[in-house]
Amino acid sequence: MKTTTSPLPSPLTPASFYILLALAMHEQHGYGIMKQTELDSSGALRLGPGTLYGTIKRLLEQAWIEEADERPDPALDDQRRRYYRITAAGRQALNLELERLDRAVTLARKHHLLPGHKFESTLA
Amino acid sequence: MKTTTSPLPSPLTPASFYILLALAMHEQHGYGIMKQTELDSSGALRLGPGTLYGTIKRLLEQAWIEEADERPDPALDDQRRRYYRITAAGRQALNLELERLDRAVTLARKHHLLPGHKFESTLA
DNA sequence: ACAGAATATATCGATAGTTGATATATCCCA
DNA sequence: TGGGATATATCAACTATCGATATATTCTGT
Numbered sequence: 001m002k003t004t005t006s007p008l009p010s011p012l013t014p015a016s017f018y019i020l021l022a023l024a025m026h027e028q029h030g031y032g033i034m035k036q037t038e039l040d041s042s043g044a045l046r047l048g049p050g051t052l053y054g055t056i057k058r059l060l061e062q063a064w065i066e067e068a069d070e071r072p073d074p075a076l077d078d079q080r081r082r083y084y085r086i087t088a089a090g091r092q093a094l095n096l097e098l099e100r101l102d103r104a105v106t107l108a109r110k111h112h113l114l115p116g117h118k119f120e121s122t123l124a
Numbered sequence: 125m126k127t128t129t130s131p132l133p134s135p136l137t138p139a140s141f142y143i144l145l146a147l148a149m150h151e152q153h154g155y156g157i158m159k160q161t162e163l164d165s166s167g168a169l170r171l172g173p174g175t176l177y178g179t180i181k182r183l184l185e186q187a188w189i190e191e192a193d194e195r196p197d198p199a200l201d202d203q204r205r206r207y208y209r210i211t212a213a214g215r216q217a218l219n220l221e222l223e224r225l226d227r228a229v230t231l232a233r234k235h236h237l238l239p240g241h242k243f244e245s246t247l248a
Numbered sequence: 249a250c251a252g253a254a255t256a257t258a259t260c261g262a263t264a265g266t267t268g269a270t271a272t273a274t275c276c277c278a
Numbered sequence: 279t280g281g282g283a284t285a286t287a288t289c290a291a292c293t294a295t296c297g298a299t300a301t302a303t304t305c306t307g308t
Contacts, residue, residue, distance in 0.1 A: 114219070
């Protein structure tokens with residue numbers, strides 16, 4: 001018998017990463033996540049509906065995100081929306097991924113593959 | 125008629141990213157890239173042979189890496205090895221990806237999802 | 249009040265990358 | 279000379295992404 005939760009790829013996929021990142025910053029609905037991701041990645045990642053809702057479904061199954069039952073002020077709401085929030089497990093997964101990315105960027109910087117930090121050259 | 129070079133996914137896959145990163149630091153052979161990647165990612169990414177050689181093949185077709193014709197000192201060589209180096213196009217692709225990752229890490233840090241830099245708190 | 253555009257969610261088939269197994273051969277050390 | 283690590287290669291199964299398609303609601307301007 002198979003386990004009910006299928007493991008997401010160990011380095012997060014870009015879609016999973018940006019969705020978790022968006023939700024770690026604000027509770028949001030699907031379409032909002034899509035727009036947020038476009039901003040956060042400076043247009044490098046555009047989530048199509050297939051990727052967006054497919055990934056959300058997988059993240060829900062994984063319990064890294066959950067649907068929020070409370071809805072905002074009816075005046076500001078849109079009944080079509082489904083709101084999501086990140087879970088503790090999701091934060092942990094995001095944190096692991098962020099540490100991995102940070103290590104990679106730091107390593108690249110050490111080898112002069114990226115401009116250094118503002119502060120780097122001004123300090124002894 | 126289809127173009128001969130199929131575009132690699134815009135955010136690089138982790139495999140492509142770590143292979144380019146390794147080659148940007150030193151010219152290497154396949155197995156060396158594998159070991160280097162395990163170090164660079166602190167064990168987060170282990171390239172199996174399928175991913176390793178499959179991705180190398182794709183990167184060669186893309187002309188982001190190329191096989192080096194020169195071989196090292198025969199005394200230090202291993203005839204089985206195939207040596208690779210990154211191309212100018214590969215460096216450009218790697219740089220784009222590094223900038224994307226850096227933006228993501230910086231954004232996360234701004235939202236207190238990662239510990240700040242050593243220097244951050246010591247400066248006004 | 250109406251039309252049209254943007255918002256919002258959902259599913260599907262085609263494409264492509266990853267994985268783990270399998271295979272084969274060479275190198276190095278005891 | 280035997281055994282384990284090194285080194286490359288291919289394959290089938292699986293999984294994620296992508297773009298098209300679909301459907302319905304909300305908002306905006308006339």
